[in-house]
Amino acid sequence: MKELDIVIQNPTGLHARPAKVFVNTAKQFQSDIRVHHGTKKANAKSLISMLTLGAEAGTTIHIVVDGVDEETAMTMLATAVADGLGEAEHINQPTNQLTSQSTNQQPQDGLIRGIAAAPGIAIGPIFQLRHAEVTFTETFGGASAEETRLQTAIEQARGQLAALHQQMLTRSATNEAAIFDVHLEILDDPDLLDTVLGKISQQQPAAQAWQSTIEARAKLIAGLDDPLLAARSADIHDVGYRVLRLLVGADDQGLRLPEHPVIVIAHDLSPSDTASLPKERVLGFCTAVGGPTAHSAIIARALSLPAMVSAGVSVLELANNTPAILDGRSGTLTLNPDAQAIAQAQQMQATWRQQQETAARSAAAPAITPDGHRVEVVANVGGLADTKAAVLAGAEGVGLLRTEFLFLDRAAAPSEEEQFAVYRDIAQAMQGQPVIVRTLDIGGDKPLPYIEVPPEANPFLGERGIRLCLNRPHLLREQVRAILRAAEHGKLRIMFPMIADIGELRAARTIVEEVRAELKVPMVEIGIMIEIPSAALMADALAAEVDFFSVGTNDLTQYTLAMDRQHPSLAGKADGLHPAVLRLIGRTVEAAHAAGKWVGICGELGADPQAVPIFMGLGVDELSVSVPAIPSVKAQIRAQTLVGAKELAQKALTCATAQEVRELVR
Numbered sequence: 001m002k003e004l005d006i007v008i009q010n011p012t013g014l015h016a017r018p019a020k021v022f023v024n025t026a027k028q029f030q031s032d033i034r035v036h037h038g039t040k041k042a043n044a045k046s047l048i049s050m051l052t053l054g055a056e057a058g059t060t061i062h063i064v065v066d067g068v069d070e071e072t073a074m075t076m077l078a079t080a081v082a083d084g085l086g087e088a089e090h091i092n093q094p095t096n097q098l099t100s101q102s103t104n105q106q107p108q109d110g111l112i113r114g115i116a117a118a119p120g121i122a123i124g125p126i127f128q129l130r131h132a133e134v135t136f137t138e139t140f141g142g143a144s145a146e147e148t149r150l151q152t153a154i155e156q157a158r159g160q161l162a163a164l165h166q167q168m169l170t171r172s173a174t175n176e177a178a179i180f181d182v183h184l185e186i187l188d189d190p191d192l193l194d195t196v197l198g199k200i201s202q203q204q205p206a207a208q209a210w211q212s213t214i215e216a217r218a219k220l221i222a223g224l225d226d227p228l229l230a231a232r233s234a235d236i237h238d239v240g241y242r243v244l245r246l247l248v249g250a251d252d253q254g255l256r257l258p259e260h261p262v263i264v265i266a267h268d269l270s271p272s273d274t275a276s277l278p279k280e281r282v283l284g285f286c287t288a289v290g291g292p293t294a295h296s297a298i299i300a301r302a303l304s305l306p307a308m309v310s311a312g313v314s315v316l317e318l319a320n321n322t323p324a325i326l327d328g329r330s331g332t333l334t335l336n337p338d339a340q341a342i343a344q345a346q347q348m349q350a351t352w353r354q355q356q357e358t359a360a361r362s363a364a365a366p367a368i369t370p371d372g373h374r375v376e377v378v379a380n381v382g383g384l385a386d387t388k389a390a391v392l393a394g395a396e397g398v399g400l401l402r403t404e405f406l407f408l409d410r411a412a413a414p415s416e417e418e419q420f421a422v423y424r425d426i427a428q429a430m431q432g433q434p435v436i437v438r439t440l441d442i443g444g445d446k447p448l449p450y451i452e453v454p455p456e457a458n459p460f461l462g463e464r465g466i467r468l469c470l471n472r473p474h475l476l477r478e479q480v481r482a483i484l485r486a487a488e489h490g491k492l493r494i495m496f497p498m499i500a501d502i503g504e505l506r507a508a509r510t511i512v513e514e515v516r517a518e519l520k521v522p523m524v525e526i527g528i529m530i531e532i533p534s535a536a537l538m539a540d541a542l543a544a545e546v547d548f549f550s551v552g553t554n555d556l557t558q559y560t561l562a563m564d565r566q567h568p569s570l571a572g573k574a575d576g577l578h579p580a581v582l583r584l585i586g587r588t589v590e591a592a593h594a595a596g597k598w599v600g601i602c603g604e605l606g607a608d609p610q611a612v613p614i615f616m617g618l619g620v621d622e623l624s625v626s627v628p629a630i631p632s633v634k635a636q637i638r639a640q641t642l643v644g645a646k647e648l649a650q651k652a653l654t655c656a657t658a659q660e661v662r663e664l665v666r
C-alpha cells in the first residue's frame with residue numbers, strides 16, 4: 001500500500017475539471033485508490049465521490065493506493081496533481097514541489113502575473129464584471145405590436161453593430177471589424193427571423209420567442225463538434241443577447257459598471273464587450289483567460305486601454321473595490337499597493353503619457369537607433385481608410401495589405417476592375433511609399449461562401465492561403481492582374497501567404513510572370529510570408545527566389561507550437577516569444593541577409609514592446625504593425641541601441657521558455 005499527502009494547488013480547488021482529470025488518471029489503474037480530505041473519504045475513480053471532498057485550493061489531500069500497480073499509479077497521480085490537473089497555466093509553484101505546506105492561491109495582496117496585452121498603466125479599484133442576467137416577465141401584446149418591437153430592437157442592434165464595425169475599422173482592427181460584420185450577417189438571417197415570427201404568430205411574446213430561438217440555434221451549432229461552427233455559436237449568442245437586451249429595455253448591453261472608474265476583471269471579454277467598454281469608466285482590464293492575440297487584446301490596443309490577459313481564474317475571486325495597479329506593459333496586477341507603490345505608478349503613468357505624446361509628435365521621423373541603425377516601421381492595413389490613417393500616423397509604407405477584406409461578406413468574388421480600383425487608390429494614398437499586397441489568404445478560419453472547399457477536419461492545416469489560390473488559379477490570376485495594373489500608380493509589391501514549399505512559390509511566381517507578360521508591364525518585387533516552420537527552415541533556398549520575406553508571427557507561432565491561435569485556453573501559452581519561434585526567425589533573417597534580401601515582421605508580435613528589441617537584435621529590417629502602434633514602436637526603436645538589442649536577442653535564443661524571454665526583457 002502507498003500513501004501520500006499532497007497539496008491541491010488549483011486556484012479554485014478540486015472543482016469539476018481538475019477532479020475529472022484526477023479521476024481519469026486513477027481509472028487507468030487496477031489498484032484501489034482512495035482519497036481522504038479531512039474527515040471525508042472518496043473513491044478516486046468516481047467523479048461525484050471526488051467532488052464531495054470539497055478540497056479547496058491550498059488544502060492537503062491524502063491519497064491511498066493499494067494493488068498490483070500501486071507504485072505507478074501513485075507516481076502518475078502525484079505528477080498529475082503537481083502539473084495542475086489540466087490547469088497548469090494557473091499553477092504558480094514549481095511543478096515538482098509536492099509539499100504538505102498549505103498555500104494560498106487566491107492572493108489578496110501582492111502581485112498577480114498574467115500576459116501583457118495592451119500597454120499603459122491603470123490605478124484604481126477593481127470590479128468583477130459579470131453579465132447581468134436578462135430577465136423579463138412578459139405578456140403578449142398582440143402579434144403586430146410584438147413584431148414591431150422585435151424589428152425595432154433588431155434595427156437598433158444593427159445600428160450599434162455598424163458603429164462598432166466602423167470604430168474598429170478606423171482604428172485598424174480589421175479582423176475585429178470583420179467580427180461585427182459577421183454579427184450583422186447573423187442579424188439578417190432570414191431563417192432566424194422566420195422562426196421567431198412564427199412563434200410570435202402563435203402568441204409568444206417577442207423576447208421569449210427570440211431568446212428561445214437564439215438559445216436553440218447556438219446550442220445546435222455548438223454541438224456540431226466543428227471548431228469553426230462552435231465559434232459561430234458564441235457569435236450567435238453574442239448578437240442574440242444584444243437584441244434581447246434592447247427588446248427588454250436593458251440598453252447597457254448587460255455590462256453593469258459602477259459610476260466611478262474601475263479596473264475591470266472578467267473571465268474573458270467578447271469582442272463586443274471589449275469594444276463597448278465605456279472609456280470614461282474603465283481604466284483597464286484583466287482577464288482570467290485569453291492570449292495576446294485574442295480579439296479582446298487587439299481591441300484593447302486599438303482603444304489604448306491598458307490590459308492584461310491570462311491572469312488565471314483566481315482573479316475572479318478578488319473582492320470588488322480592492323485597490324490595484326494594472327501594468328499592461330509587464331502584464332501585472334498589484335493588489336493593495338501602498339502609498340509608495342501608488343506614487344511610483346502615478347509617476348510611471350505620467351512618464352508613459354509623456355512618452356506617448358513625444359512618440360506622436362515625432363511619428364513622421366524615421367526610427368533610427370542611438371547607434372545609427374534604421375528599422376523601417378510600416379503598417380498592417382485592411383483597406384483605404386486604414387491606409388490614410390497609416391500615412392498620418394507616420395507609416396513608411398504598408399507592410400501587409402490584407403486583401404481578404406475585399407472578398408469577405410459578399411456573394412461573389414470582386415471583379416478585376418473592382419480590385420484594381422482599390423489597389424490603385426491605396427497605392428496613391430501611400431504617395432510613393434511601398435505597399436505590400438498580400439494575395440488572398442482565405443480558408444482556415446476564414447471561409448468564403450462562393451469558394452467551395454470540402455469540409456475539412458483541420459481547416460488550419462487544410463486548403464488555406466496560397467494552396468487554395470493555386471488550386472483555383474483564375475482567382476490568383478485575376479488578383480495579380482489587378483495588382484500589376486495598379487502598380488502603375490504607386491510602388492506595389494506582391495506577397496504570397498502560407499508558403500510551405502518552394503514549389504508553391506514557383507507556381508505562384510509563374511502565374512505572376514505570365515500575367516505580367518500578357519499585360520506588358522514591369523515586374524514588381526515579390527516576397528513571401530514566413531509563417532510555416534518548413535518555410536523558415538528552408539529560408540536559404542527560398543531567399544534565392546524572392547525579393548523579401550515577411551514573418552507572420554501569428555501563424556508561425558501556432559504552427560510551431562501546434563497551438564490554435566484562437567484556442568481560448570491555449571492562447572496564453574501560444575506566445576511568439578517562445579525561443580523555438582525566435583530561433584526560426586533568427587534563421588530566416590540569417591538566410592535572407594546572406595542572399596542580400598530583407599526581412600519584415602507582420603504578425604501582432606511586431607508591436608509587442610517586449611518583442612521589438614528582440615526582433616531588432618535578430619536583424620529584422622522592417623516592422624509592420626497596426627496603425628495605432630506606429631508612433632510608439634518607432635519611439636522604442638529610437639531608444640534602443642542595436643548593440644544592446646543584439647545582446648538581448650542572443651540571450652533570448654538560449655532561453656528555455658517564452659516566459660524566460662519575457663523576464664529577460666522585463
Ligand code: PEP
Nearest residue numbers: 531552553554555602603
Ligand atoms: C500572421 O499570420 O502573422 C499574419 C500576419 O497573417 P494573418 O494574421 O492574416 O494570418
Ligand code: MG
Nearest residue numbers: 531552554555
Ligand atoms: Mg497568417
